[in-house]
Amino acid sequence: MPTPKLNIRSGHPDFLDLDWSRSVTEWDPDRLVDLPTGIHRHEIVFVPYLRDIYAVKEMSLELARHEWQMLRGLRDRDASVVEPVGIVERPWIPPDEEGAGAVITRYLDYTFSYRELIEGGGFGPRRNQMLDAFANLLVELHLLGAFWGDCSLSNVLYRYDAEALQVTMVDAETVSLHDRLTEGQRTEDLHLMIENVAGGMADIAASQDIEVDAGDLALGDDIALRYEGLWHELTRDEEIRRDETYKIHDRVERLNAMGFEVEDVEIVPGAEGESRLRLRLKVGGRRFHAHRLYELARVEATERQARQILSDLHYHHAKQGTDSPAGKAVAAVQWRVNVFEPLLVRIEQAMGPSGNPVQGYADFLHHRYLLAEQAGRDIETEEAFEDWLVSGRPGYPLS
Ligand SMILES: Nc1ncnc2c1ncn2[C@@H]1O[C@H](COP(=O)(O)OP(=O)(O)OP(=O)(O)O)[C@@H](O)[C@H]1O
Numbered sequence: 001m002p003t004p005k006l007n008i009r010s011g012h013p014d015f016l017d018l019d020w021s022r023s024v025t026e027w028d029p030d031r032l033v034d035l036p037t038g039i040h041r042h043e044i045v046f047v048p049y050l051r052d053i054y055a056v057k058e059m060s061l062e063l064a065r066h067e068w069q070m071l072r073g074l075r076d077r078d079a080s081v082v083e084p085v086g087i088v089e090r091p092w093i094p095p096d097e098e099g100a101g102a103v104i105t106r107y108l109d110y111t112f113s114y115r116e117l118i119e120g121g122g123f124g125p126r127r128n129q130m131l132d133a134f135a136n137l138l139v140e141l142h143l144l145g146a147f148w149g150d151c152s153l154s155n156v157l158y159r160y161d162a163e164a165l166q167v168t169m170v171d172a173e174t175v176s177l178h179d180r181l182t183e184g185q186r187t188e189d190l191h192l193m194i195e196n197v198a199g200g201m202a203d204i205a206a207s208q209d210i211e212v213d214a215g216d217l218a219l220g221d222d223i224a225l226r227y228e229g230l231w232h233e234l235t236r237d238e239e240i241r242r243d244e245t246y247k248i249h250d251r252v253e254r255l256n257a258m259g260f261e262v263e264d265v266e267i268v269p270g271a272e273g274e275s276r277l278r279l280r281l282k283v284g285g286r287r288f289h290a291h292r293l294y295e296l297a298r299v300e301a302t303e304r305q306a307r308q309i310l311s312d313l314h315y316h317h318a319k320q321g322t323d324s325p326a327g328k329a330v331a332a333v334q335w336r337v338n339v340f341e342p343l344l345v346r347i348e349q350a351m352g353p354s355g356n357p358v359q360g361y362a363d364f365l366h367h368r369y370l371l372a373e374q375a376g377r378d379i380e381t382e383e384a385f386e387d388w389l390v391s392g393r394p395g396y397p398l399s
């Protein structure tokens, strides 16, 4: 039997039980799970293991090597991208032929493809969320110096993120990484996105046998507009007076509130000489609250879920009056063990195996907040939780 070459990152199965001498299309279907996917050219299968499901995608060796390297580079930069787990080489197949290489990624839980998101055309009531999420991802990638080259509806995965949607890049074949992108690269990437999104919408219309309307074809333009607004907000230089340095703090806080990490603040003399200063911020990944929540309590969540859950942690801190750093660290652990985890178990039970419990937790917190607002006083967690359950576990209203 020909011998494949496997390079697998630690912390995952070794994948040696799979029959690499054959194409994934010939693998025993009983070993695989059938999951919905976006449109794709390459063969891709999903393999369940004890803890996680993995996606195996076959390609030419050159492409597999490139994608593998780009996925790792993107992860290192903390981009929203699927986790690269391994690369497989089949040396008996010529390197430029399909199947000479395969990339293994971890299946991202609780995600869905755009086909599942669309009911009633044009992303229906989730249109705004989807457009914002897309714009956010492109801005994030461009800030990190990543040119995508193939941003499309099929090349991302969607999941709920508290009141918003979050999209994750799934296909990095065409990516190139740079220190920073030029205007030309950003514009080109936006053009490709606009074209691809129109193609995706036309494809949906054809497959559902409905007329595609002009608004749907122009979704990409709408994403580009939102992108430009956000890009400007994040990258504009700001001039302040020398006695206004408090504004630096304000600006950083504003960006953090949007989820962006600020890696550097560069301060240089302003255009009109010594009396003014010019601020230039180096903005990093968009996981500010997710990182804080993980550091404090070792809880993993998407960015907006984390922001919501952190407010729950602060609410408990406030109730207990803990303010020393050591007291806060202990209180964070106590909150996780006594409040968060028991409630998460009850949410999991209520939602069943297909539910997304962390999103459920965020939904519940929002519900508790609405109840308190209505009542004009804090509502005990237990009382609010019962109410959330009998109300059918409502989520956030759509805007
Ligand atoms: N790690 C993953 N988690 C969840 N779904 C995944 C994962 N990897 C791939 N998919 C699903 O498989 C589909 C195809 O993946 P991908 O876009 O990488 O394939 P492709 O053949 O390279 O696409 P293209 O035709 O754009 O080159 C995606 O749309 C997504 O639905």
Ligand SMILES: [Mg+2]
Pocket: 039, 040, 041, 154, 155, 171
């Ligand atoms: Mg793809």
